[in-house]
Structures are given as C-alpha cells and as structure tokens.
Amino acid sequence: QKEVEQDPGPLSVPEGAIVSLNCTYSNSAFQYFMWYRQYSRKGPELLMYTYSSGNKEDGRFTAQVDKSSKYISLFIRDSQPSDSATYLCAMSTSLSGGYNKLIFGAGTRLAVHP
C-alpha cells in the first residue's frame, strides 16, 4: 500500500464547475499537508499549505484536512480553463531541520473545458 493514494484521473469538468480533488494516506504521523499544481513540462508550484486538521481558504481554492479519516481535499470554485493542470497532494511528518521530506500523491490530471 502506498503511503499516499490519489486518483490520477483524468477529471474533465465544464468551466465554472466546482472541482473536488482528494487524497488518502496511511501514515498517521503526517502533520503538514500541501497541494501543488503542475503544468505540463513544468515544476510543481505550491497552492495551499495546511497544518493538522481543518480548513483553509485562498480565493477560489479551499483545502480541507480530516486527520481522523486520513483524508484531504482541495476544492476549486468557479473553475477556469487556466486551472487545467495536474494537482499533486503532498505530506510531511515534520518540516524542521533536515526532515522536510515530502511524500507526493500520484497527481490528478484536471481538464476544464470552456
């Protein structure tokens, strides 16, 4: 079993739809949760960062963490064609010192069509 599971998709939605992206994990020691966006042939860029459980909102993006269920989500409201990319979840047990090791999900490919 992988430490982090993420449905690779692809996920195709119409412009303006609400998109829900999810990851599950098995390591209860994970405390830091990130969502990255990666365009084709580019490096990932950080979208959202959450520590422990709870919700975090930034513009059209909302990240949720449910540690009791070992489940994290990223919601995109009013999706745009420019949101078409691969979304990767990433997790870490610690971010201090030399232990800033991120474990990535496989990534979900999202296509938003006009």
Next chain:
Amino acid sequence: GAVVSQHPSWVICKSGTSVKIECRSLDFQATTMFWYRQFPKQSLMLMATSNEGSKATYEQGVEKDKFLINHASLTLSTLTVTSAHPEDSSFYICSARDRRISYEQYFGPGTRLTVT
C-alpha cells in the same frame, strides 16, 4: 517570489556518458535542496536530500555512486548522472527550501533527460 532555475531544461546523451544538471536558487539562500525524478504520468519520487556543505542523503534504492549530488553553496546544487543508461531517461526536478520559511519548497522547472 522565490525562483529556482535548472539547467539544462532538456538534454539528450548517449548511453555510457555522464550528464550534469544544475539547480540554482536565484533570489534566496537554500540550506537544503531536494532532487526528484518523475516518470510520465507518475508522481515525484524523492531521490536525495542535499544540505549545503555536507553529503547528500539518498533515499532507499537510489544508487549514490550513480547519481552524484554536490551542494557546494547556498544557491547551487548539482546532480550528475554517471554512466547513463536508457532507463535513466526521466524528468528530473529539484527543489530548494528557503531557510527563512521552513515549510516551503520551491521547485525548479525540471530537466528532461533522454538517454539513447
């Protein structure tokens, strides 16, 4: 914002040769840099963690004699793929951690290596 560059962006080499990939943090100091590889439609797999001035820490299954990492300064780390084989063909991505913001890793644009 923080920028990480990689050079070259793509490289084709012959089997048996060595290739060096550079990773630079352009506007911040990175005490730690990470090297990942990514196969098509797959996730990033951490290869090694590189701390400035010390030896890199390699993940299980990564051959340290094949993937040589040098982190000589706070803004530069290099990955050398020695005696490259076609199975080493992949997308190599580095990231750098800003010493002032412990949680954030800034990723480079990646280097696509093709070994013929």
